[in-house]
Amino acid sequence: MSLLVVGLSHRSAPVSVLERAALNADAQIKLLQDTVAAEPAAEAAVLATCNRIELYADVDKFHAGVAELSTLLAQHSGVGLEELTPYLYVHYEDRAVHHLFSVACGLDSMVVGEGQILGQIKDSLAKAQDLHTAGRLLNDLFQQALRVGKRAHSETGIDRAGQSLVTFGLEQLASGAEVADWARGKKALVIGAGSMSSLAAATLVRAGVAEVVVANRTAERASRLVEILNEGASLDSAAGDVPARAVPMDAVPGELTRADVVVSCTGATGLVLTGDAVSGAVRGRVPVAGAEAEGAARPGAVGVPPAPTRAAQAARLPAGSVDDDSCPLDLNTPGFSVLGEAAVAGMGAAELEQHAAWVDNAPRPQTSVAVDEAGAIAALVATVATVGRIPERRRPEPIAAGPQPVLFLLDLAMPRDIDAAVHRIAGVRLVDIESLAEASADAPMAADVDQVRRIVADEVAAFGAALRAAHITPTVVALRTMAADVVAGEMARLEGRLPGLDDKHRSEITQTVKRVVDKLLHAPTVRVKQLAAEPGGAGYADALRTLFDLDPETVAAVSRAEDSNTNEKDRGPA
Numbered sequence: 178m179s180l181l182v183v184g185l186s187h188r189s190a191p192v193s194v195l196e197r198a199a200l201n202a203d204a205q206i207k208l209l210q211d212t213v214a215a216e217p218a219a220e221a222a223v224l225a226t227c228n229r230i231e232l233y234a235d236v237d238k239f240h241a242g243v244a245e246l247s248t249l250l251a252q253h254s255g256v257g258l259e260e261l262t263p264y265l266y267v268h269y270e271d272r273a274v275h276h277l278f279s280v281a282c283g284l285d286s287m288v289v290g291e292g293q294i295l296g297q298i299k300d301s302l303a304k305a306q307d308l309h310t311a312g313r314l315l316n317d318l319f320q321q322a323l324r325v326g327k328r329a330h331s332e333t334g335i336d337r338a339g340q341s342l343v344t345f346g347l348e349q350l351a352s353g354a355e356v357a358d359w360a361r362g363k364k365a366l367v368i369g370a371g372s373m374s375s376l377a378a379a380t381l382v383r384a385g386v387a388e389v390v391v392a393n394r395t396a397e398r399a400s401r402l403v404e405i406l407n408e409g410a411s412l413d414s415a416a417g418d419v420p421a422r423a424v425p426m427d428a429v430p431g432e433l434t435r436a437d438v439v440v441s442c443t444g445a446t447g448l449v450l451t452g453d454a455v456s457g458a459v460r461g462r463v464p465v466a467g468a469e470a471e472g473a474a475r476p477g478a479v480g481v482p483p484a485p486t487r488a489a490q491a492a493r494l495p496a497g498s499v500d501d502d503s504c505p506l507d508l509n510t511p512g513f514s515v516l517g518e519a520a521v522a523g524m525g526a527a528e529l530e531q532h533a534a535w536v537d538n539a540p541r542p543q544t545s546v547a548v549d550e551a552g553a554i555a556a557l558v559a560t561v562a563t564v565g566r567i568p569e570r571r572r573p574e575p576i577a578a579g580p581q582p583v584l585f586l587l588d589l590a591m592p593r594d595i596d597a598a599v600h601r602i603a604g605v606r607l608v609d610i611e612s613l614a615e616a617s618a619d620a621p622m623a624a625d626v627d628q629v630r631r632i633v634a635d636e637v638a639a640f641g642a643a644l645r646a647a648h649i650t651p652t653v654v655a656l657r658t659m660a661a662d663v664v665a666g667e668m669a670r671l672e673g674r675l676p677g678l679d680d681k682h683r684s685e686i687t688q689t690v691k692r693v694v695d696k697l698l699h700a701p702t703v704r705v706k707q708l709a710a711e712p713g714g715a716g717y718a719d720a721l722r723t724l725f726d727l728d729p730e731t732v733a734a735v736s737r738a739e740d741s742n743t744n745e746k747d748r749g750p751a
Contacts, residue, residue: 179235179236179239179269180273181233181234181239181242181273182232182233183246185231186230186285187228187614188285189265189266191264192611196591196592198250198254198256199254199592200223200225200230201444205223205225209222209305212249215245217234217236219234220311220312221315222302222310224280224301225301226294227591228610229285230254232246232250233273235314247265270641271637274637275633277319278326278640280294281298281322281323281329282326282633283335283629287614289626290625291342292330293341295323295326295327298323302319321640325632328632333629335625342373342589343376344380346608349608349613350438357385359384360438361384361385361386363585364387364436364437365386365438365439365440366435366438367390367441368426368439369392369442370398373589374440375402379405379406382419386438387419389403389406390422390432391424392426392432393426394426407420429450430458433454433455436584438584441589441594442594445594448596450596456602459602459603459604462604463580580603583604588610593609646709649717650706652718652721652727668686705718
C-alpha cells in the first residue's frame with residue numbers, strides 16, 4: 178500500500194472554484210466513508226480548510242487511486258469532474274509526505290507560517306479516527322506532521338513570517354495603520370462561534386474595540402464564547418473593559434446598523450449578509466456632501482454639466498437603432514462595458530440574456546479593438562445557470578476614490594458569507610479570502626522559511642526510512658515465529674526419542690537450540706531492516722519471504738494485528 182493525496186488549494190484553483198467545492202461536515206464524513214469503501218483505498222483522511230480541500234488515502238494502485246479519489250472529490254463537492262480536474266494536484270509516497278509536512282509548517286498556507294493549520298490537521302485526524310478510516314499509515318503520518326509543525330514553530334522564527342488569517346485580514350482592513358489604533362473604540366460584530374470566529378473576537382478585544390457582539394445559529398456556543406471573552410478581558414489588563422454579548426442570528430440586521438467592524442466565518446452554504454442588508458446598514462451613515470467638500474466634480478454641481486438622461490442618450494443613437502430602455506444596466510456609468518465583472522456581478526440569467534439581446538442590436542462605438550460582448554454575456558449566462566449567480570472577481574476601488582469607510586467587513590468563510598458586490602457600496606470596505614490571497618502573494622518571505630524547508634526535508638527522509646523499515650517488520654516477525662515453531666517441533670521429536678530426559682537437561686538443550694537459531698537470524702534480520710530503510714529497499718521483504726518460504730497469510734496476519742493495536746492506541750483526538 179502507498180500514500181496518495183489528491184486535492185486543490187488557493188495555489189492551484191481560483192477562489193470561485195474553492196468556494197463551490199467546499200465540503201461541509203456531513204459531506205466530509207460521507208467522503209471518508211465512500212473512500213475506504215472504494216477498492217483502491219484502505220485508509221482515508223480529509224483536510225478541509227478555508228483555502229484547501231485534500232483527500233489522503235492509502236492505496237494499492239496509483240492510477241486507479243488517482244481516478245477514484247478525483248471522482249469522489251468531484252461527487253461530494255458538487256463540482257463536475259471535468260471542471261474540477263484542471264485544478265487538482267496529486268502527490269504520491271514521499272512527495273505526499275513532503276506536502277503534508279509543508280502544510281503543517283505553514284509553508285503552503287495563504288499567509289506563510291500561520292499556525293492555525295496545526296489545529297485543522299489535528300481535527301482531520303480525530304475525525305478519521307472516530308470514523309475508523311485512519312489506519313496505521315495515516316495515524317503515523319498525521320501525528321508526525323503535527324510534531325514537525327510544532328518543531329518548525331519552536332526551532333525557527335517562522336512565526337515572524339506568518340500571521341493568522343484573522344490578523345492578516347484585520348491589517349488589510351486597517352489599510353496600513355496599526356490594527357490597535359484603527360480598531361480602538363469601534364463596535365464589532367462577529368458572526369459565527371467556531372475556531373476562526375473565536376480567534377477574531379479575541380483579537381478584536383485585545384485590539385481595544387469598544388464592544389463585541391457574537392451572533393451564531395447555536396445560542397449556547399455564542400454564549401460560551403462571550404463568557405470566555407468576558408473572562409479573558411477581566412484577566413488581561415491590556416484588553417481593558419470590553420463588554421461582549423451574544424445575540425441570535427435574526428438580530429444580525431439590527432446589529433449591523435450599529436457595527437463598525439464585522440467578521441463573518443460560518444458554515445452556511447448561502448450568503449449570510451446580502452448586498453441589500455449591507456446597503457441598508459450604512460444608509461444615512463455616509464455623508465452625502467463629503468465628495469463635494471473635497472472638491473469632487475459631480476453631475477449637476479455648479480460648473481458641471483448634468484448627466485445625460487436616457488432620452489438624451491437615445492436621441493444620439495443612429496436612426497433605426499434599438500433604444501436602451503430595454504437594457505437592465507445603468508449605461509450612465511463612465512467607461513461601462515459588460516466585460517467589467519463589477520457591472521454584472523449578482524445579475525440573474527434573464528437580465529443577462531435581455532442585455533445580450535440589446536447588445537446584439539445596439540450601435541457599436543468606433544474602435545480598433547473588436548469586443549465580443551454578446552459572447553461574453555453568453556458565457557456569463559452559462560455560469561449563472563451553473564452556480565446561481567455571477568462569482569464576481571473583486572477589484573475594490575482605493576479608499577481615496579470614495580468616502581471614507583464607515584463599515585469594515587472581513588469575510589473568512591468558504592464558501593463566502595458576504596456578497597462580494599458590497600465592495601461597490603459607498604462607505605463599505607470588504608476583505609475576503611480572494612483579496613487576502615491577492616495581498617499575500619506580495620508578502621515578503623522570512624529568512625527562516627529556508628530553515629523550515631530543511632527541517633521538512635530531514636523529517637520526510639526520516640519518516641520514509643521508518644516507514645520502509647516498518648514495512649519489513651511483519652516479515653521479520655513471521656520469520657522468527659517460524660523459527661520458534663521449528664525449535665518447538667524438534668524438541669518434541671527429541672522427547673519422543675529420549676523419553677527419560679529430565680527437566681534440567683531438557684531445559685538446557687532447549688535454550689541451546691534457541692540461542693543457535695537467534696544467532697543465525699540476528700545478523701540477517703538486522704541487516705535487512707537497515708537495507709529496507711533505504712530508498713528502494715521495499716523489495717527486501719519480498720526476498721526474505723521467498724528465501725525462507727514464508728506463508729504470506731502469516732505475514733498478513735502479523736500486519737493486521739499491528740494495525741489493530743495501533744488503531745486502539747491512537748483512537749481519539751491526537
